[in-house]
Structure formats: C-alpha cells, structure tokens
Amino acid sequence: MGDKRQRARVQGSWAKPAPKAAHSTVFFVAGGQPVTRSWSTGPGTFEFHQPSAPIRVIPEEKTIEDAGVYEVSQGPTGVSRLQLLPRFLPMEEADWMFATLMAELPWSQKTNYRMMGGAYGEPRLTCWYGELPYTYSRSTMQANPQWHPVLVTLRQAIERETSHTFNSLLCNLYRDGKDSIAWHSDDESSLGPRPTIASLSLGDTRVFSLRKKPPPEDNGDYTYVERLKIPLSHGTLLIMEGCTQDDWQHQVAKEYHDRGPRINLTFRTIYPEPERASHR
Template sequence: MGDKRQRARVQGSWAKSAQLPKGGARGRGEDSVPCQPRAACWGTGPQAFEFHQPAKPLREVPVEKVIEHAGEYQISQGPTGVSRLRLVPGFLSQEEADWMFSKLLAELPWSQKTNFKQGSGRAYEEPRLTCWFGELPYTYSNSTLQPSSQWHPVLIQLREAVEQASGRSFNSLLCNLYRDGKDSIAWHSDSEASLGPEPVIASLSLGDTRCFSLRKQPGPEEDGDYTYVERVRIPLAHGTLLLMEGATQEDWQHQVAKEYHDRGPRINLTFRTIYPEPARAKQTQSHGRWGERR
C-alpha cells in the first residue's frame, strides 16, 4: 500500500498545473500579459530562407599531380617562360647506384651548415648534412659555402654522365645527405643571382626514396597565399635523375618534407652552373624574394 500511495502522490504532482500568483509568474502586476507561445515571444514568426551570394566565389583546391614515369613534362607556361621537368628513373643501374651510394656516404666531407634568418640574424642548423664542390663559392640563406676544387672521383664520373644525358655542362655540385625521415629541406627556389637566368638543375638521387614536392608561385592577387596554387609530387627513387629547366626556378618552389616513418639515408646530388656573383644588392634582393632554406 505504501508503494501505491507514493506512486499516486508522484503522479499527482506531475499532473497538477502550476499555480501562478496574481499578476503572472514573474510578479509584474495585474497589467502584465502572460508569455505567449515561444514563436510569438520571439516576435519573428515563420520566415522564408533568403540566399545571399558569397562575397567571394567558391574555389576548389587543385588536385596534386603525381609524376612517376620517365618523360619530359611541361608543368606551366607564363610570362616568364615555360617550366619543364625531365624525369629519368633508373638513370643508374641498381649495382652502380648501390656502389656509388656506399662510397659517397662514407667518403665525402659531410658537415652540418649553419644558416642565418633574414631580418633577425638568428642562427639555425640545417636539418641535413651538406658538402660543396666547385671553383666558386655559393651563397644562400645568408651563409656561404666556400670553393672546393677537389672533386671525388665518383662525382667526376657522375658529372660526365649527367652532362651527356642532359646536353648541359655543370661546374658546381651541392650534395645533400638526408640521414633519416626527420631530415628535410623547406620550400625554396634555386634562384640565387649567381645561378643566372633560367638555371638548369640536375638532381640525382641515391639511397632511400623520398618525396620531392613542387608548388607554383602564387600570383599578385593571392597576396602570398599558396592555398590554391598548382602542386606536383615526384617520388625520387634510388638512381633517379630529375632535371629542372626553363622558368621552373622562377615560377615554382620545391621541398623535401619531413616524413614520420622509417626512412633510410638518402644522398641528393644537385649539379648546377655557378657564375661570378654580382653586386651584393642583387644577392640580397634574391634572398629576400625567395626566403630561406631550413
């Protein structure tokens, strides 16, 4: 019986309507008007949805293009000229590439270069090892690599093979050693004044495969925003040769990003032609335009 009485009391309390004191629930006096249904309280009532055209047209981010097969690729054409890539997988046989990789890894004078941020002058160490070969110095990111005329015999052999394949001659070589997936190089262009107009860069990869990415320089209307620019990705495997020609350094940037899974060491040999450096003001302008390599 006790349970029945308790249920009855609970049910009865739910069933009772709230007793409002005279003047309404909020004690506003006899002239106060009780609140009407919610829609009326808002004072808006049903309204038709009105579509407004966005202030800026909707844009789609371009799909990244992937280049994996041998061939010549025109990646853009504009006022500055045609940007071209030539990809030669298997430029070196597996046996040649294995032997050369082990020799260069063990015998080149690898060191970690210190660069300086433009503006602040703060020093930072590149996240990779490098060495330089050439009769002239090479300056980038406010730091200079000194001349080194003693080329390793393997590098001389490779330079001759690359010159024959490309139809170009090269007097300098920047070697990069990516020790693992954490080593990288940030977005930049090889557009220093000492490389001259429309430089040809021949990039030979040895060791583990790393992804080489390119992105087009945004137009003036983009105000430095890279969101909607064209992008290209190229997996560079052991023994692969990549040539960047035409306006590629003027109109595009490239990088080798960090990778957060196991990667073995990779050597990248970038053959180029260096000219005597012009006035310091032109160098500063070039560095300021394209930024720093980290």
C-alpha cells in the same frame, strides 16, 4: 461546467494551433560571400542567391612517377619544365656509388642565419664542389675544387644526357626521415637566369614536392596554388629547367616513419661576378 470544459478545449490539445511565422537564415561560404535560404511552413519557399564572386577550390595535388618530359606551367616568364628519368643508374652501380659517397665525401652541417637574427643548423649534411663559393640563406659554402672521382663520372654522364655543362655541385645527405629541406627556389643570382639543375637521388626514396608561386594579388597566400609530388627513388635523375625556379618552389618534407639515408646530388652552373651581369 460547460464553460470550464470549453475553456479546457481552447487551452489544451483541442485548441487550434497558431500560425507560424516564416523563418530565414544566412549561411556563409568560401570567400565570405553570403548565401541566403528562407522557408516557411505549409507550401514552402526556398531562395538561393548565387555568390557574386566565384568560389575558389583548392587544386588536387598531382603525382609524377613515369619517365618523361613535363611542361608543368607556362606563363609570362616562359615555360617551366621537368624531366624525370627513373633508373638513370643501374641498381648495382647506384648501390656502389651510394656506399662510396656516404663514406668518402666531407659531409658537414651548415649553419644558416635567420632574417631577424639567430643561427640554426640545417637538418641535413652537405658539401659543395666547384671553383666558386656558393651563398644561400645568408651564409656561404666554400668550394672543394678537387672533385671526387665518382662525382666526375656522374657529372660526365649527366652532361651527356642533358647536353648541358655543369661546373658546381651541391651534395645533400638526408640521414633519416627527420632530415629535410624547407620550401625554396634555387634562384640565387649566381645561378644566372632560368638555370638548369640536374638532381640525382641515391638511397632511400623521398618525396620531392613542388608548389607554384601565387599571383601578386594573392599576397603570398599558397592556399590555392598548383602542387606536384615526385617520389625520387634510388638512381633517379630529375632535371629542372626553363622558368621552374622563377615560378615554383620545392621541398623535401620531414617524414615521421622509418626512412633510411638518402644522398641528393644537384649539379648546377655558377657564374663569377663579371659574368653574372652579362647573363641577365
């Protein structure tokens, strides 16, 4: 009987617990660099190995809302500069111009062509004014040489403000929140180097987004680039100049809630073929 009770103590709850072996595991962090942690029972140990490469952090998107001049980047190509002028137009004047241009401009839907073939209609309406045609996304817009009187008035006011002359105008009509324009830069050779583009907004507010182009070593990965957003309200003028088109992309994304129509007028300078070479 005594032997049975002794064996029960050894096999049951009275038995001394066996020592536990130390454990370790490997965790992976951003960039694929391993971080090793190890521990053991009793007086434990903890080991941390710093990654050999720095951990990259996605920059927080910044918002620009106040009037002013913003140097958003400076690099080997030069300075990228934005100038924001909210309420460039008085409210009543902006209301009248918006209604007039909505009703009287020759709006149409442009067809673009994909690199791998196939055509699609742009998710907005457009028209083009100037002496020369304008080609982008592999299709050409023919110019309307006879400017609407409201557009002439606006061009003169913007030229006084910017001390820059414009000979062309791309008009965009976003009919609702589903209309948009994808990421791009206005860097066509017809615009010359470091173009100045003046963008006037009329109608409902839409968010104008910008993202900096990644360095060559990122192979086109936009994950870690700087990003900006600018809510463009009725009567606001935004001027993009310097290296903005070289170093940044911009878009107006779709918004899946109620948005009224918005007109965007982008004043530009287009060069004919002989002058383009001399401006490079």
